[in-house]
Amino acid sequence: MGGRLTGIRVALLGGDAREAILLEELLRQGALVQVAGVPVLPAREGYTWYDDPLAAVRGAQVFILPVPGVNSEGRIYAPQSEQPLYLNQELAAAIPGGTPVLVGVARPFLQEMAATRGWRLVETADMDEMAILNSIPTAEGALMLAMQELPITLHGSQAFVLGLGRTGFTLARLLAGVGALVTVVDRGAADRARALVEGWRVVAFTDLAGVIGQAQVIFNTVPDLVLTAALLAATSPEVLIIDLASAPGGTDFEAAMTLQRRAMLAPGLPGKVAPRTAGLILARIYPTLILDCLERL
Numbered sequence: 376m377g378g379r380l381t382g383i384r385v386a387l388l389g390g391d392a393r394e395a396i397l398l399e400e401l402l403r404q405g406a407l408v409q410v411a412g413v414p415v416l417p418a419r420e421g422y423t424w425y426d427d428p429l430a431a432v433r434g435a436q437v438f439i440l441p442v443p444g445v446n447s448e449g450r451i452y453a454p455q456s457e458q459p460l461y462l463n464q465e466l467a468a469a470i471p472g473g474t475p476v477l478v479g480v481a482r483p484f485l486q487e488m489a490a491t492r493g494w495r496l497v498e499t500a501d502m503d504e505m506a507i508l509n510s511i512p513t514a515e516g517a518l519m520l521a522m523q524e525l526p527i528t529l530h531g532s533q534a535f536v537l538g539l540g541r542t543g544f545t546l547a548r549l550l551a552g553v554g555a556l557v558t559v560v561d562r563g564a565a566d567r568a569r570a571l572v573e574g575w576r577v578v579a580f581t582d583l584a585g586v587i588g589q590a591q592v593i594f595n596t597v598p599d600l601v602l603t604a605a606l607l608a609a610t611s612p613e614v615l616i617i618d619l620a621s622a623p624g625g626t627d628f629e630a631a632m633t634l635q636r637r638a639m640l641a642p643g644l645p646g647k648v649a650p651r652t653a654g655l656i657l658a659r660i661y662p663t664l665i666l667d668c669l670e671r672l
């Protein structure tokens with residue numbers, strides 16, 4: 376089989392439906408993929424499944440970890456695997472320094488291990504191409520949650536979006552598309568100007584306290600504490616807050632509980648609401664990344 380990745384040996388450990396789609400694409404492009412844990416496929420050219428993760432990483436030129444990566448105990452995300460998979464010292468020692476390690480999000484455990492071992496850690500979730508494409512399933516998931524939780528339609532609702540980055544922009548567009556009355560809150564003058572072009576109401580964070588009481592639903596995308604206790608106290612008791620920012624989010628959840636405001640952190644939406652689309656995004660981006668890491672572009 377000929378393809379851009381012909382002969383490149385890749386180790387893939389753990390994952391879910393997204394990595395299964397990525398695996399199919401790597402094989403289609405000719406890579407030799409050594410898998411431990413999941414995904415399990417019927418026997419086919421280029422694919423080898425190993426019981427033992429140590430065997431799966433041996434000889435690999437690139438190491439792929441699942442999008443959520445590794446937790447603080449070194450456990451690799453592999454919800455469908457019968458056996459837990461751990462990135463322990465023995466496994467780490469089998470991955471030579473300089474090896475590209477691709478992962479969606481690298482938490483401190485993996486960051487420290489990569490630094491100690493001299494791996495080339497590539498965090499993909501925050502790359503523009505990934506983040507912009509992932510903003511679509513994220514925004515759809517956010518709307519789904521709002522529809523499930525609200526007793527009113529989004530159409531005609533006062534919907535606030537905090538932060539007009541890659542996720543916030545797509546989300547605001549989607550909300551406007553279903554007829555919500557969109558208010559965006561952003562600290563950047565250029566982003567606020569873009570929002571005005573779109574026809575959305577625009578508010579600076581410094582003026583938020585004066586209008587936040589109008590919001591029926593608030594979506595936060597800012598990964599910093601922006602929904603403080605003081606601002607929450609100014610919200611309507613009926614408001615729904617959906618915080619999309621990475622943990623711990625941008626909401627003072629303790630204050631929200633004390634004030635009896637409904638607030639939820641909603642992590643990992645692409646993988647939950649649209650695993651196939653999220654997998655296709657990986658399949659679109661990773662082959663080029665692999666070639667780039669191996670300087671074969």
Ligand code: NAP
Binds near residue numbers: 542642644
């Ligand atoms: P992004 O493009 O960097 O956008 C972040 C926005 O927050 C920008 O507008 C940024 O403003 C603003 N911001 C950052 N710090 C701020 C502060 N202290 N005060 C006011 N505004 C601030 O990021 P993104 O790709 O949209 O992702 C946003 C968050 O969602 C991240 O935490 C990401 O990990 C998370 N995420 C979650 C999901 C999910 O499923 N829940 C999916 C994808 C992403 P500037 O441009 O001025 O810096």
